[in-house]
Amino acid sequence: MCRLQTNGKVIMDRNLSYYPGCSLHGTAEEYDASTREICALLGVGLHELDDWNCCGASSAHVLSKEASVLMPARNLALAGREGKDLLVPCAACYGRSKAAQAALEEDASLRDKFGETFAEDPPAKVSIVSLLDVLAEPAMLHRIQEQVKKPLAGLKTVCYYGCLLVRPPRVTGAANYEAPESMDHVLTAVGATPLPWSYKTDCCGGGLAIGRSDLVAKLVDDLLMQAIDAGAEALVTACPMCQGNLDTRQQEARQAFERDYELPIFYISELVGLALGHPGVDAWWRKHLLDPRPLLRARELM
Amino acid sequence: MTNAEETASMESAAGEKASGVGDDSRSAISPDPSFLGQVEEIGEERLTPCFQCVKCSGGCPLTFAMDVLPHQLVRMVQMGLKQEVLKSSTIWLCAGCETCSTRCPNGVSIAHLMDVLRQIALTEGVEPAEPEVAGFHTAFLDEIRAGGRLHEMGMVRRYKFRTRKWMKDAGLGWRMFSRGKLKLLPVRIRDREWLKKVIPRFRR
Ligand code: SF4
Ligand code: SF4
Numbered sequence: 001m002c003r004l005q006t007n008g009k010v011i012m013d014r015n016l017s018y019y020p021g022c023s024l025h026g027t028a029e030e031y032d033a034s035t036r037e038i039c040a041l042l043g044v045g046l047h048e049l050d051d052w053n054c055c056g057a058s059s060a061h062v063l064s065k066e067a068s069v070l071m072p073a074r075n076l077a078l079a080g081r082e083g084k085d086l087l088v089p090c091a092a093c094y095g096r097s098k099a100a101q102a103a104l105e106e107d108a109s110l111r112d113k114f115g116e117t118f119a120e121d122p123p124a125k126v127s128i129v130s131l132l133d134v135l136a137e138p139a140m141l142h143r144i145q146e147q148v149k150k151p152l153a154g155l156k157t158v159c160y161y162g163c164l165l166v167r168p169p170r171v172t173g174a175a176n177y178e179a180p181e182s183m184d185h186v187l188t189a190v191g192a193t194p195l196p197w198s199y200k201t202d203c204c205g206g207g208l209a210i211g212r213s214d215l216v217a218k219l220v221d222d223l224l225m226q227a228i229d230a231g232a233e234a235l236v237t238a239c240p241m242c243q244g245n246l247d248t249r250q251q252e253a254r255q256a257f258e259r260d261y262e263l264p265i266f267y268i269s270e271l272v273g274l275a276l277g278h279p280g281v282d283a284w285w286r287k288h289l290l291d292p293r294p295l296l297r298a299r300e301l302m
Numbered sequence: 303m304t305n306a307e308e309t310a311s312m313e314s315a316a317g318e319k320a321s322g323v324g325d326d327s328r329s330a331i332s333p334d335p336s337f338l339g340q341v342e343e344i345g346e347e348r349l350t351p352c353f354q355c356v357k358c359s360g361g362c363p364l365t366f367a368m369d370v371l372p373h374q375l376v377r378m379v380q381m382g383l384k385q386e387v388l389k390s391s392t393i394w395l396c397a398g399c400e401t402c403s404t405r406c407p408n409g410v411s412i413a414h415l416m417d418v419l420r421q422i423a424l425t426e427g428v429e430p431a432e433p434e435v436a437g438f439h440t441a442f443l444d445e446i447r448a449g450g451r452l453h454e455m456g457m458v459r460r461y462k463f464r465t466r467k468w469m470k471d472a473g474l475g476w477r478m479f480s481r482g483k484l485k486l487l488p489v490r491i492r493d494r495e496w497l498k499k500v501i502p503r504f505r506r
Contacts, residue, residue, distance in 0.1 A: 022451050022452035023452075025451070025489065026452065026453075026454055026483065026484070026485060027454060027478065027483045027484070028483075029482065029483070051491050051492050051493060052451075052491070053446070053450040053451065053491050053493075053496075053497065054446045054450060054451050054452050056443075056446070057442075057452070058398065058439075058442075059438070059439040059440075059442035059443055060443060060446075060501075061398065061417050062398070062417055062420050062421075062439045063420070063421065063424065063439055063440065063443055063502070063504060064421065064443075064501075064502055065417065065418075065421070066500070067443070067500055067501050067502065070500040071446075071500065071501070074493075074496065074500075117496060117499040117500055118496060163397075163398075163399040163400055163401070164400070167399070167400035167401065167403075167404045168400045168403050168404050168411070168413075169404060177404065201401075202363060203363040203364075203397050203399035203401065205363075205364075205397050206397045206398065206399065207397065207398070207438065207439070207442075208395070208397050208435060210434075210438045210458070210461060210471070211394075211432065211434035211435035211436075211437065211438040211439075211465075212367075212395070212432065212434060212435055213470075213471065215364065215367050215395065218366070218367075219363055219364075248474060248477075248478065251474075252474075286481065287481050287482065287483060288481075289477055289478070289481065
């Protein structure tokens with residue numbers, strides 16, 4: 001049996017606790033479904049935390065340091081009871097949960113405050129893993145390669161990691177935080193062509209999408225123009241905020257800057273699912289504002 | 303022009319809209335010598351190591367919209383320009399992308415500084431320069447306080463009440479709803495009492 005190490009623990013052929021977060025139960029259901037389904041195909045069991053709460057995402061830290069730590073802390077305590085590693089596919093939840101974990105470690109008053117409100121000791125150290133942590137481990141890449149039924153040959157993409165999977169490195173522990181490669185490795189394993197570009201970790205505007213969508217449209221335009229310049233016909237993400245901003249604000253960007261681009265924005269899990277021959281992919285594509293099916297048909301991938 | 307005036311006018315040109323620094327139309331600048339200490343205490347980090355290398359502003363994706371650049375903001379906090387800082391659009395336009403904090407050679411976490419400044423502005427009742435952004439964050443936390451998980455439609459309703467932007471994104475909302483991305487009903491967690499204990503309420 002193949003095994004692999006992430007954060008010092010063996011992930012493959014194991015069960016993980018699963019924290020979907022609000023987006024994956026709402027605007028990013030296709031990320032949730034594709035993540036669960038590819039994990040099942042790849043032998044990783046997922047168990048959703050019971051009664052999890054919002055991690056505070058892009059807003060709690062703006063308004064209250066304490067809330068931004070205590071909200072993820074409750075989820076970490078729930079995960080601590082399960083005793084498994086915690087998979088957090090949303091980059092924002094991942095970043096905020098890791099930041100909360102670091103803050104609890106450093107600050108005794110936050111630990112006390114957590115104990116007072118939750119009537120339970122602060123969570124023991126739970127290992128928080130992102131979907132890329134799971135997919136990009138060498139043994140898992142090997143397994144993916146073995147299981148590919150439909151190589152995504154000819155699909156030209158750029159990998160867009162965004163901010164919180166990698167920054168701040170003090171919190172995420174990311175080694176290659178200016179030019180990460182884990183998603184590129186996964187795409188290569190499924191036969192796609194990830195192209196080099198220098199905007200992998202530039203910001204899409206995150207939580208500004210509602211208050212100042214005009215600014216997000218500008219950042220989205222920059223990213224799309226750079227992706228096109230690199231020769232990409234689609235972007236691949238591992239974050240519901242990145243996917244959401246690039247997908248939902250693309251029309252606004254197109255109008256504001258008089259462009260004619262139409263680039264589908266995939267989740268990495270969707271492309272892995274497609275390559276593994278998952279029969280339910282169409283349900284994912286139907287959730288996108290910018291329909292990826294014309295491109296997939298043109299590349300003879302459906 | 304003295305050197306100081308020259309630097310100030312360069313800085314405000316760099317920031318496009320003048321932040322008050324070097325702007326002759328302002329009657330007086332009244333620094334608050336306790337401001338740096340207040341910010342350092344709440345933020346639990348020192349800001350004096352900043353040597354104005356401008357690396358933070360160089361990598362910031364939102365400088366094109368900010369009235370004060372991130373490195374200028376650090377300097378203004380050091381100088382005690384409290385009102386100018388708290389009234390800036392910059393503290394609300396920072397997207398928290400952490401590029402600045404990651405690249406600062408002196409380990410200053412500017413992203414965290416932005417959080418601290420927003421919190422001081424809210425606590426002290428300073429009118430936010432970007433009411434829509436502030437309104438989004440407060441609407442978001444109000445929604446979580448009520449049910450424990452984000453219900454987008456509920457949050458957007460709260461946001462619209464706070465900001466009076468009734469028609470904004472109506473078309474987009476419909477396109478998202480038609481793809482099943484927006485749920486009519488919220489899902490609430492069982493342990494809602496806990497939420498009230500940890501999530502504060504905000505006036506705006
Ligand atoms: S990067 Fe750091 S040292 Fe340089 S100007 Fe910004 S805060 Fe100051
Ligand atoms: S965290 Fe804020 S100030 Fe720093 S680079 Fe990002 S947007 Fe700019």
